[in-house]
Amino acid sequence: MKVYAMVIDTNLCIGCGDCVVACKTENKLPAGLNRDWVVEATRGRYPDLTTEFRSERCNHCTHATCVHACPTGATYTWQNSNIVLVEPSKCTGCKACIAACPYDARLIMTPDGYIDKCTFCHHRVEKGQDPACVSACPTHCMHFGLLSDAQSTVSRLLATRPHKALLEETGNEPQVYYLT
Amino acid sequence: MKRREFLKLSAMLGAGAATPALMTGCASPRLPGSGQVEASPIVCNVCFWRCAGTVYKEDGQPWKVEGNPEDLHSLGRFCTRGSGGLGMYRDPDRLRQPMLRVTENGQQTFKPVSWEEALDFIASRMSNIAETHGEDRLCLLSHGVGGTHFRRLLGAFGSTGFAQPSFAQCRGPRDVGFALTFGEGVGSPDRTDMENSRCIVLIGSHLGENLHNSQVQTWIKAVENRATVITVDPRFSVAAGKSRYWLPIRPGTDMALLLAWIHVLIHEGLYDQDYIARYATGLEQLAEHVLPFSPEWAFLETGISADVIRETAREMARHAPATLVHPGRHVTWYGDDTQRSRAIAILNALLGSWGREGGYFIPERVSLPSYPVPEAPEPRTDWMAEVQKDYPLAPAGITNVVIENSIGDDAFFKGWFVYGTNLPYSVPSSADQIQAAAQSLDLMVVVDTMPCAITGYADVVLPECTYLERLDPIRNSPERQPALAVSFPAFEPRYDSKPAWWIAKQIAERLDLGAYFPWEDYAEEVDWQLQQVGSSLEEMRQLGVKSFPRTTAKFFEPGEAVEFRTPSGRIELYSEMLASFGHDPLPKYAPPRRPPERYFHLSYGRAPAHTFGRTINNPTLFELMPENAVWVNPLVARDFALSSGDYVRLRNQDGVVSNRVRVRVTERIRPDSVFIVHGFGQKDPRLRLASQRGADDNHLMTRVLIDPIMGGTGMRGNFVTLVPEEQLA
Structure with missing residues (x-):
């Protein structure tokens, strides 16, 4: 199986939200909906502080609970990879996947009502391009590639840099990593 | 759920949207880019950094904007605002007819x-x-x-x-201060060689929130290269969060810190002695002038410990000349801004960073002829001599x-x-x-x-019409590499705009x-100009950006004789020019006023989603940040019994009251200060998204501190208190 991963360097992320705008325009999302978002986490007390910005989205888990939860098979993985997609024509809008997602990464498409989510821009990936958010990031803090390829940038970063993923305890095996 | 509330600050998720009944059989939308895609070169005008990029249409519909990889302003990537630029074209509230x-x-x-x-x-x-x-x-x-x-x-x-307004309300003092010292200003884009800096000092400059594209990219490159970043700011800015040293200075005391740093560099012999001997004049007067301004003295003014002042000064010297004391951009703060900019320029001179790699490079632009038109008549009067006679040193x-x-x-x-x-x-x-x-x-x-x-x-x-619908003058900016960029109209002008x-x-x-x-069409003029330098409108339509070879050096050669464009031909640490116009020839410190009880320094700045009021109604960027919030320290919030999300109004020292604005309780601000992002609090009802959202800092600045040298409007002498909504009713 091909494992695609996103690796984001929180030491460089400035929380500017360019990833959010780039995703929204690339994927032509309607007003009010976004597939990714930025979290700011500040710790400590003035003046001993740290702030971490994280660009968050679907984690394209290799054990994706949403895929198992979907009763109609609308949620599926793309071309023997971990990229989780939704087929609108099979989606009944039942929201089982929303309940199953630990990351709150799914949204209800307006006005149609099917469930939408980050696709890792598979339409770009198949042309050899990075997802729109990664391509736009002005700090170059985001990286994308195949974790199943040991020579890829993402593999090398994870091999050499301290990192974390979100809610790993769920056992979902999330594939968005944060360099710390 | 706590996180959900948090997310609303940065991006609206779909969960709150209307929930239709169970359904089935939606058609799959076509994948983006599978239709007929057209590309057109553009120079962004969402802010004034003017990044070159490409606008894409799909099946005739506006799709997206991306940076041009050949462009030094964008380095191939547009910022948040540039990526959201199509919102300026789409905005239904645009002016439609004369x-x-x-x-x-x-x-x-x-x-x-x-x-x-x-x-x-x-x-x-x-x-x-x-x-x-x-x-x-x-x-x-x-x-x-x-x-x-x-x-x-x-x-x-x-x-x-x-x-x-970019002069007397923004960059003017630094350009005058640097010109008085080095004979030239910093210009725009700023001539900072941050990608090669080993140490960067930011004096209230909030790079990362101020999203001038290549500035941010070259600065973050330095962060990635583990350069030492020293950030001086009353607020734990994004830049402060990326810094080895954050100096949470008492507002308005930057000059004391700068003088103490100069004191350490000179009196510990850490300055670039060869550079100063070769290029500068006035060291003796400067050394004598800063003698009393020890780090111990500065501690009492700034609240920054003497040890930290010494340590950071030595850190700057260790990496010199690849140490950049950043000139800042919006610097009209306290009315002594030209002098503070002078102090920054002097510090750079002592570090030998002007004209050196990792400091300030020498920019170059293309020698581009102007289109031949008749010479304009000699004006009947010299308006500057007439109108700006109190500010003879103001060049603009x-x-x-x-x-x-x-x-x-x-x-x-x-x-x-x-x-x-x-x-x-x-x-x-x-x-x-x-x-x-x-x-x-x-x-x-x-x-x-x-x-x-x-x-x-x-x-x-x-x-x-917007920049997406018109041909603009050729961009020919002073940069690392001379280059031209042309912005072509990607769309027909909407409504009756021209x-x-x-x-x-x-x-x-x-x-x-x-x-x-x-000419009939401005394209004729642009084409003529391009032809003079061996290009054409047609070529630029393909390229968007064209680079030209440098004809001068980017940095001083070691030991090179340099003639500075100052009266003495040297870097002027001591300014005879200022003295002759009745100003202090060396920067002096005056303690700022302190806020009265239960009042706070009003600090303001930028957010990455907006170019002040210019983008506030842009539908795409509005979604990212629909209103500003006033940042208050938790100690202040407790005092005023406020929580994040509560609405308050700000009342200044003269009784002027702001629009209502939400509170953001955060450790990231000093307890004696509050902060809001500039540009909000628009009142025009025709701005249907932005109207009445958030507070405007500008109207609260009734105490304006005029810079006696260049006439700029110092804006940071104002104090506000917090008035909870129910107390106003």
């Missing part, structure tokens, strides 16, 4: 009129002004490239009055002084062209003066894409000045 102020039934109102009628009106008023007062009495107040065309128009008419128009000189029967200026600048939200606390000027002026023309406060004062409002060049030409023709715009 409007003329008329009196109907005793009430003034704007009447939609034809271009013909609007332009005839302008030309006839201009002729009247020339007859009654002289043809030199018009002024252009401008922020943006299209202003070039109106400058040509007014110059041909006989008026050279020209001012941009001072917007606030122009406004003052437009009020009353005997005022110098009788007509304004206002291009792309919302003056009441740019010049602090200026609404009353602008109102008075509007009463006095015989003509006020406002050219803009959006309705905003200034349009309300105009006699004529002209809708310009490009600035067309508007200026139409007015010129009505005044028999058509010879200054001797």
Whole structure:
């Protein structure tokens, strides 16, 4: 199986939200909906502080609970990879996947009502391009590639840099990593 | 769920959207980019950094904007605002047709009129002004490239009055301060070689929140390279969070810190002795001047410990000359801003960073001929000598002084062209003066894409099309590598909007000045200019950006003899020029006023989603940040019994009260200060998204601290207290 991963360097992320705008325009999302978002986490007390910005989205888990939860098979993985997609024509809008997602990464498409989510821009990936958010990031803090390829940038970063993923305890095996 | 609330701050998720009943059988939308895609080169105009990129249409519909990899302003990547630039084109609240102020039934109102009628009106008023007062009495107040065309128009008419708020409300002091020291200003894009810096010092500069594209990219490159970043800011800014040293300075005491740093560099012998001996003058006076300003002295003023002051000064010296003490950009703070910029320039000189790798590079632009038009007539008067006589060292128009000189029967200026600048939200606390000027002026023309406060004062409002719908003047900026960039119209102008060049030409023709715009289409002029340097409009349509070889060195050679454009030909640590005009030849420190009890320093700045009020109604960027919040320290929040999300109003020391604004309780701000993002609190109901959202800092700045050297408006001498909503009722 091909494992695609996103690796984001929180030491460089400035929380500017360019990833959010780039995703929204690339994927032509309607007003009010976004597939990714930025979290700011500040710790400590003035003046001993740290702030971490994280660009968050679907984690394209290799054990994706949403895929198992979907009763109609609308949620599926793309071309023997971990990229989780939704087929609108099979989606009944039942929201089982929303309940199953630990990351709150799914949204209800307006006005149609099917469930939408980050696709890792598979339409770009198949042309050899990075997802729109990664391509736009002005700090170059985001990286994308195949974790199943040991020579890829993402593999090398994870091999050499301290990192974390979100809610790993769920056992979902999330594939968005944060360099710390 | 806590996180959900948090997310709303940065991006709205779908969960709150309308939930339709169970359904099935939606068609799969086509994948983006699977249709007919067209690309068109653009130079972004969402801010004034002017990044070159590409606009994409799919099946004839606007799709997206991306950076041009050959471009040094964007380095191939657009920022948040640039990526959201299509919102400027799409905005349904844009100005749609020319409007003329008329009196109907005793009430003034704007009447939609034809271009013909609007332009005839302008030309006839201009002729009247020339007859009654002289043809030199018009002024252009401008922020943006299209202003070039109106400058040509007014110059041909006989008026050279020209001012941009980017001088006296923003960058002016640093450019004057650096010019007094090095003979040249910093310019824009800033000539900072941050990608090669080993140490960067930011004095209140909030790079990362201020998203000037290549500035941010080169700075973050230095962060990635583990350069030492030292950030001086009362707020734990994004930059402070990336810094090895954060110095949470007491507001208004930066000069004390700078003098102490200079003290350490000189008295510990850490400065670049060869560089100073070769290039500078005035070291002895400077050394004597800073003798009393020890780190121990500065601690009492700044609250920064003497040890940290010494350690950071030594850190700067260790990495010199690849140490950049950043000049900042918006620096009109306390009225001593030119002097503070001088102190920053002096510090850079001592570190030997001017003209050196990792410090300040020598920029170069393309030698691009101007299109041949008749020489403009010699103006009847030297307006600067007339109007700005109190500020002989100001090399540019001072917007606030122009406004003052437009009020009353005997005022110098009788007509304004206002291009792309919302003056009441740019010049602090200026609404009353602008109102008075509007009463006095015989003509006020406002050219803009959006309705905003200034349009309300105009006699004529002209809708310009956005940068996505027009051909703009060639971008030829001073940079690392000379390069030209051309912005082509990607779309037809929406509504009845027109490009600035067309508007200026139409007015010129009505005044028999058509010879200054001797073409049918501005494309002819741009093409002619490009042909002179071996390119063409056609080539640029393919390339977007074209680089040219440098003809000069980017840095001083080791030991090179350099002639600086100062009176002495050397770097002037001690400024005879300032002394001869009655100013301090060396920067002095004056303690700032402290806020009264239960009042706080009003600090303000930028957010990455917006270019102040300019983008506030842009539907894409509005979604990212629909309103600002006032940052308060938890100690303050407890005192005032406030929680994050509560609404308050800000009341300043003179009783001026803001719009309501949400509280953001955060450790990231000193307990003696509050912070809001500038540009919000718009009141024009025609801005249907932005109107009445958040608070405007500008109206709260009733105490303006004027810079005696260049006339700038220091904005940071204001204090506010928090008034919970229920107390106002």
